[in-house]
Amino acid sequence: MSLIVQKFGGTSVGTVERIQSVAEKVGKFRAEGHDIVVVVSAMSGETNRLIDLAKQISNKPNPREMDVLVSTGEQVTIALLSMALEERGLEARSYTGAQVKILTDNAYTKARIREIDNDNIRADLAAGRVVVVAGFQGVDEQGNITTLGRGGSDTTAVAIAAALKADECQIYTDVDGVYTTDPRVVEKARRLDRITFEEMLEMASLGSKVLQIRAVEFAGKFNVPLRVLHSFQEGPGTLISLEEQTEMETPSIAGIAFNRDEAKLTVVGVPDSPGVASQILAPIGDSNIEVDVIVQNVGEDGKTDLTFTVNRNDLAKAEAVLQGIAKNIGAEQVKTDAKIVKVSLVGVGMRSHAGIASKMFKILAAEGINIQMITTSEIKISVVVDEKYLELAVRALHDGFELDKEPA
Template sequence: MALIVKKFGGSSVATPDKIKGVAERILREKQQGDQIVVVVSAMGDTTDELIDLCTAITDETHGREMDMLLSTGEQISIALLAMALKKLGHPAVSLTGYQAGIRTNENFAKARIVNMDPARVSQELNRGNIVVVAGFQGVTPGGDIATLGRGGSDTTAVALAGALQADVCEIYTDVDGVYSADPRIVTKARKMKEITYNEMLEMARLGAVVMQPRSVEMGKHYGVPIHVRSTFTQESGTFIRGEYTMEEREFIIRGVTHDNNVAKIAILGVPDHPGVAYKIFSALAAANIDVDMIVQSIRNTDKNINDILFTIAKPELNQTKSIIEQLGKEIGILGVIVEDHVAKVSVVGAGMLGSPGIAATMFGALGDAGINIEVISTSEISISCLIRADLVQQAVNAIHNRFFPEKK
């Protein structure tokens, strides 16, 4: 007997037939005595259709009203899934985010969960119901509906699992687990049986798109195991948890990731005196621009000038460039070079701190493939290299082959 939270995304419930399929699967997997909470997203294109209605009315952004509108999408799914479960003979009840006790702040369209009060959920479970909860939404202190933004339904599921002290939170998705690299790029990528929250967070930060970092953080906070698995198969996927349950880990490196959404800015000839770097990066922070890799190198010791190189997300390139050029006039620089044909490849593994030579192995793999490294950055559990964008596939494969040699 276990308490299990399952989350199904919009493509899993896109049509009435798919909803019936999800209901059948839930009942097929349910063991005697299990308590089940199901979190669902809006059906397929519903959210887009609602956005279209909004666009036909106004070009302005009204967060509160938009959330009032969008939250209907999940409300439709939960009602239909509860009906499908009842039709199959199992008692079920649907609950909105409000009814399920998901309390958020008032940051409409991207609200954060501030508190969970799942009393009604527990009550319905104890009555023998499968409880179907609307993902992506909660209620503000003022009683307004707020949506959680991107990855919101995963966050709902993990937060509920945490608050209910569930045994596991199962995230059903269109991939069957977390891979050692993107399987579309690396044909020999391997599915991981387990990965830690920190490794998953680092992989997400470095370009892996399986799980939104928010829900992984939520899982880490509550210590809830997250099971990422396929909607299409019965197989087990990947468990994300605090530590490994198996005695021996096969690989120190858990994954090779890549990120093409990178642009590089080089500021040439920056005066080398205190406070200049602060001036540059606080101006970017004020504009809400997230800076990733940063390298400062000495250009000319005689003239006391340096070069500063950093990376940002591609869509912020133009804004960044104009801020830097503006600032450059003020502090006096030699020039600005921007470059968006770059990409970042990374290796992630919680064990690399205690395993020397990981960096050397990675650089060696790239070097042997003839790929030049432009920038290097490291964290406790990752190493990243900036390379030319057109070499990404080759780089990821070269690194992956080195860390995940084929079994004999």
């Protein structure tokens, strides 16, 4: 008998029938004797409908009122799911963020959770009730309604699981787990039984959009075991947890992530003097452009090249900024390339396994793929390559590292 927090997103509660399916699933867990807290999002489409109403009234709606408006979406779902649970003979009780209460700061539309009062929830669980909580929303010190920003329901679920010291936080999605890579690219991609928080963060931030990064960080920080499961299919899903020190051998590689949304800028022939990187990157940061990979080549003749990647949507803006400062910093030229992708090997096993990088480069070379940039961290190696090689590179690496096979 465990205490489980289950989170169902907008698609999982998108119709009355789906809400009834969720109630049935919750009922099965209750029948096994588990205590259940369910966190739900707004029915799919509802949040957009509400935002659209606001946009008809104002181009820049008051953020406090925006949160009052969109928070009704989850409130509808908690009521309907509680009714569906009661209809199946389960005692249930719904809570808005304010009722829980989920105390946040007052940064409307992107609030952060400060504290969760779990007295009411504990009392309900003790009384045998299923507790249904509105995701994505909270309340500030003054009682104003706040929201956590898009995808905040995952964060609500993890925060409640942390506050209750739940045994597991289950995130129900439209996939049956986390894969070694995107199955649309590699047919033999394999569902992982387990992955560590760190690996999941790299996989998620690199483009495998299963979970909100913020929720994974939160779960890692409070060591809440997270499980990704399919809403409407049976299966064990993928457990995301701390690295278990007891396992003698960790698989070298968890998976391969990739990102098609990047573009590359190179400032060619800058005088190689201290502070040149900051001279180039500070104006980029000041323009609210996020930089991902940065590589600086040691130059000849006192000159150096600095290359970095940004989101493709920011390329034109970044180029304009660089053209504006190129002369001042004595650069010869600014070059851009929108047709690149980033491919990353992710795995905590890299820490203890040497030779992974060289094996990676060898596999890519064997396919004739030219590597434009390389960047590494403790648990990942990323390369930037021409976008036309994306599928080839991912498949070759998946095969080369035998990711389709269960680790021994």
